[in-house]
Amino acid sequence: QQLVLYSRTRTLALIKPDVVHLAEEIEDVILRSGFTILQRRKLQLSPEQCSDFYAEHYGKLSFPSLTVFMSSGPIIALALARENAIAHWKALIGPAQRARASEPEGLRAKYGTSDLRNALHGSESMTAAQKEIKFMFPDSLCEPVPMAEAAGDYLSKHVNPTLIIGLTELCKQKPLDPCIWLSHWLMRNNPNQPKIEDAAIVQEAE
Structure with a gap:
C-alpha cells in the first residue's frame, strides 16, 4: 500500500x-x-x-x-x-x-x-x-x-465522515443559503484545526 x-x-x-x-x-x-x-x-x-x-x-x-x-x-x-x-x-x-x-x-x-x-x-x-x-x-x-487510490482512501477516512455529518445537519436546518451555511459549519467543525487553550496573557516588557 x-x-x-x-x-x-x-x-x-x-x-x-x-x-x-x-x-x-x-x-x-x-x-x-x-x-x-x-x-x-x-x-x-x-x-x-x-x-x-x-x-x-x-x-x-x-x-x-x-x-x-x-x-x-x-x-x-x-x-x-x-x-x-x-x-x-x-x-x-x-x-x-x-x-x-x-x-x-x-x-x-x-x-x-x-x-x-x-x-x-x-x-x-x-x-x-x-x-x-x-x-x-x-x-x-x-x-x-498521492495516486488516485491514495486520494480516495484519504477522503474516505478523513473527509467524508465530517462531511456526512455536516450534510445531515444541513438537511435538518434547511438554511436559505446551503453553500455558505455548510462552509461555515465545516470551518467550525474541522477536526484538523488547531486547538487553542486558554492561557494567561503576559504583557510584553517595553
Missing part, C-alpha cells in the same frame, strides 16, 4: 534557451507521455544563478560554457509528476551527450543540436529533483504526489 501511495513522484524539467520557442510543442509531448505539469515558470537566470544550479559540475571543462549558455536567454522550468517520474523523464529525453547516436528517438536527439545545446534538462535522482525544484520554485513543497 505504501508503494502505491507514493509511487507518483516529481522531477524537474528545464526547456533550455535554444528551444524555448518550441515550448508549446514540447509541453504537449510531455502531457501526452503521461506527465502532469504541476508548476511552470519562465525565467532568465544570471550566470551566478546558473553556477549555483549546476554546482556539481564545477571544475569540468564544460562548466563555463554551460553557465554562459544557460544564462543566455529565457528558460522554462517545469515541475512534472507521474509514477516513477525521474526515470520516465530521463528515458523520454535521452542522454545528455551523443544523444542522436545512442537514442535517436529521444527529445534531446530531436530538439538538441550539440552536447551543450541539448534542449532539455532532467533531474538525475530523487535528491536532485527535490533540490532543483526548490531552486526553481522556492515556495513549493517537495512531497510525494
Whole structure:
C-alpha cells in the first residue's frame, strides 16, 4: 500500500534557451507521455544563478560554457509528476551527450543540436529533483504526489465522515443559503484545526 501511495513522484524539467520557442510543442509531448505539469515558470537566470544550479559540475571543462549558455536567454522550468517520474523523464529525453547516436528517438536527439545545446534538462535522482525544484520554485513543497487510490482512501477516512455529518445537519436546518451555511459549519467543525487553550496573557516588557 505504501508503494502505491507514493509511487507518483516529481522531477524537474528545464526547456533550455535554444528551444524555448518550441515550448508549446514540447509541453504537449510531455502531457501526452503521461506527465502532469504541476508548476511552470519562465525565467532568465544570471550566470551566478546558473553556477549555483549546476554546482556539481564545477571544475569540468564544460562548466563555463554551460553557465554562459544557460544564462543566455529565457528558460522554462517545469515541475512534472507521474509514477516513477525521474526515470520516465530521463528515458523520454535521452542522454545528455551523443544523444542522436545512442537514442535517436529521444527529445534531446530531436530538439538538441550539440552536447551543450541539448534542449532539455532532467533531474538525475530523487535528491536532485527535490533540490532543483526548490531552486526553481522556492515556495513549493517537495512531497510525494498521492495516486488516485491514495486520494480516495484519504477522503474516505478523513473527509467524508465530517462531511456526512455536516450534510445531515444541513438537511435538518434547511438554511436559505446551503453553500455558505455548510462552509461555515465545516470551518467550525474541522477536526484538523488547531486547538487553542486558554492561557494567561503576559504583557510584553517595553
